[in-house]
Amino acid sequence: MQQDRNFDDLAERFNARIYDTLKGQLRLDILKQDLEQFTRTHSLKVWDAGCGAGQISLWLAGFGHQMTLCDISAKLLNQAQQDFAEAKLQADFHHTSIQQFPPQLTQFDLVICHAVVEWLATPLETLKQVLDRVKTRGYLSLMFYNRNAMVYKNVIRGGWRLEPILNDRYIGVGNKLSPPFPQYPNEIIQFLQNNDFEIIQHSGIRVFSDYLNSESRNQTNEQELLALEHQYCRQPTYRDMGRYVHLLAEKKSPNG
Template sequence: MSLKKDRNFDSLIDKFERRIYATAKGDWRLKLVKEDLEFLRQKNRLNIWDAGCGFAQIGLWFAERGHQLTLCDVSKKMLWRAKENFARAGLQAEFHHRSAQLLAAELLDFDLVMLHAVLEWLADPLTSLRTIMQRVKVGGYLSLLFYNRNAMVYSNTLKGGWRLKNLLNDSYMGQGNKLTPPNPQYPHEVIALLEQAGFEIQRHTGIRVFHDYLTPEALDHSDRNELFDLEYRYCRLPTYRDMGRYVHLVCRRLKA
């Protein structure tokens, strides 16, 4: 029997960029994450680990403000693109072609650890999270963005048909679209783990709390500005925020 492995995007980097980064919904995700992290970006020089950096949009955004960045990714092509982006901006960083959970043992503690859209692609998400978050120094911060299992269950229930049986027996995970993560997480379980480990939730945002539930026809007949105004109104309110396609948490470590 083969062991489950973390997902590597080397073979899908172009599709990943086209379907996720180069879209209005991708821009919306970046907007909200940046808003949640702006108070940290304004601090004096922080030592930051971008764990599973992808193209490093957020890491580069911090580096532009003078912060010190360490970046890693299991995808060689993703890491190469991140290096290109830093070089184009004339900025320096430390890069590692390693998985975050394996690299963690070799690193010192950081003022900020960012784990964005990584958790849901890992073979053992919560165990890996426990390892990675240990690199946050006491008084430091963890920025965690993850694919929300609530949204996955709800959106597929609305589509009905064969999906209902698969949802009931938990066999839907990772089926279908190659960009559908195999291990989405429930926000309440992630938050419980973080609080038990001595973290306090300071920012809690839902990413696309309405957009991804609309059918293509409904989207075609909707004013996008009005839709995103509604997204913005409700994305940080209880109930709605835990129904977003992604959930972003900014947590401060209060104790070891």
């Protein structure tokens, strides 16, 4: 039976591969740009659903928001707690899954769900539970692993990878940091709209970087590449080719 991915066994490698790199910093930079409006408000109730090590939550806590974090990985949650303690910032921490998150903690002004959906055993069913925790006129910050990028990257690498893509057997194949359920942006956007959410920001993360081979990367000026990432990350076509897609959406009332 498929289960949600718990990163206890890969916590150290996860941080080294994801956040302690230039590509990890680019990811955080674009997320912070998209969430900039929340740096001008105070005391919002925020839930980080599947928080990992809580980098974005720590940043938001610095602006006075009331943070609630949950994750099934004890190691990553403990790291988040340590980072909050070192920064002398407060938050409520729950070692639990999204599905078992305490029902008495009802709705939030902002719900964060970053790099979680693609690791869930039931992605859209669980995402619906996340959406239900967003207040009317509240916001969802959703980042997910982009299936467009997974297809395109494997095709341009060629070789044995083509046949599994032709037969739709490539999902979940590869290293342990390759998620089993990447999502198509257009399908996620439609799902959000069907649940009374309006997309107000749409960004691609690493729209060029992940397509460079090692030879090309070695010949590339890093700062120029970063500048191009920022320049094109919100333009149609390019944004839907990013390794990750970030959507900031506002929850409307059912009657509009």
